[in-house]
Amino acid sequence: MLILFLMLPFRSRPLAALALSLTLSAGLPLAAAAGDASATSDDNAHRSGDWIRITSKRSLANLESIDSFGITEQGTLAARLLLSYLTGGDPAALRSAQRIYAAIIPKENHGGDYTALQWFSEVFLADMAERKARLQDPLVASYFRFFTENDHAVLKEYLQRKYHLKEFPDQESEKGRNRSAFLEDSILFSNPRREQWEKSSAIVERLGITPGSTIADIGSGPGYYSFKFARRVGPKGRVFAIDTVKQHLDYINRLTRQEGISTITTVHNHNESLGLAPGQKVDLAFMCSLYHIIYIVYRESARETFLESIKSSLKPDGRLVIVDNAVVEGKDPPYHGPYIAKELVIAQLKHYGFELVDDFQATPQRYLLSFRLSRGR
Ligand SMILES: C[S@@+](CC[C@H](N)C(=O)[O-])C[C@H]1O[C@@H](n2cnc3c(N)ncnc32)[C@H](O)[C@@H]1O
Incomplete structure (x- = not known):
């Protein structure tokens, strides 16, 4: 029996092509190949991927939007505070952002940029010795430099684009979406807390x-x-x-x-x-x-x-x-x-x-x- 339930919620970014393909068919069951005598034929078929047991209403594949994750009220507030620190230098704003990240990360860590932004805020508040220790790994130092050189230009742009804190002339164009995707991939995938x-x-x-x-x-x-x-x-x-x-x-x-x-x-x-x-x-x-x-x-x-x-x-x-x-x-x-x-x-x-x-x-x-x-x- 093959029951597949695939929904694909995604928003924004038009796609040139959207093709869903489910190509499941019979093959050698893995459990049988591994000599698992106690496995039923259903278990074997399930493990071999010949059919999939649906145990909840969750989709089997989900793109969200192609590169971007959802934003929430608290995440946006923390981003606003972090940006306010970057532009005005007020450490109280940074501490408020940290308190928000500490509260929301366990509950709504949408896509992982919160832990990266939390990490940045900790480095900003660190004294020289601690900052040096945190940036010892050349890959981490390079990540920090990329986002913070030229008066934190890239980090500011990331926060502004992602959390809609500033209008960008290109934001509705492919160029703008590509820029946002690039910044998001950069912050997420080299996140020192990954x-x-x-x-x-x-x-x-x-x-x-x-x-x-x-x-x-x-x-x-x-x-x-x-x-x-x-x-x-x-x-x-x-x-x-x-x-x-x-x-x-x-x-x-x-x-x-x-x-x-x-x-x-x-x-x-x-x-x-x-x-x-x-x-x-x-x-x-x-x-x-x-x-x-x-x-x-x-x-x-x-x-x-x-x-x-x-x-x-x-x-x-x-x-x-x-x-x-x-x-x-x-x-x-x-x-x-x-x-x-x-x-x-x-x-x-x-x-x-x-x-x-x-x-x-x-x-x-x-x-x-x-x-x-x-x-x-
Ligand atoms: C979600 S990121 C993951 C980055 C990296 N693999 C990691 O885990 O840190 C996916 C990357 O795949 C790249 N990409 C998308 N389609 C690709 C393709 N056909 N060939 C090579 N790279 C592709 C994107 O540009 C993006 O940098």
């Missing part, structure tokens, strides 16, 4: 990266994982940071130059191809927080081309790893944002010739799925 909600270190550990390996970080954004991978692959390895948004790659290039990192190569690709040099093969194709977009937004033909591009870039024993957000049950999950049920990913990739070899739940929200090319492909 470890707290997704356990990034457990994710990297689980990958078992060996020195000398070659990794494609597909949809690298500002390179949060690319830099972690560079540390793991060492001087003989290579990390390709691949993204369609050039400003993210500019950010990465600036940091690699500053830190003398020569093992990260940025690749500006165009939606449907990875853009790697012909014949370039990788041990690991890694995609974090991107597959929900490919699943929900891409036309079937575009997804096909994209996945073929990934397949042709993998070494024979290479892996495709997908990290994304799970369906989190409960009325007020601690994090909101785009997500996709992992069963959908597992089932669809089966039809693209990938078999699941690892399924790891880093936190209730964050999963890691590791695939190899199916035998005979």
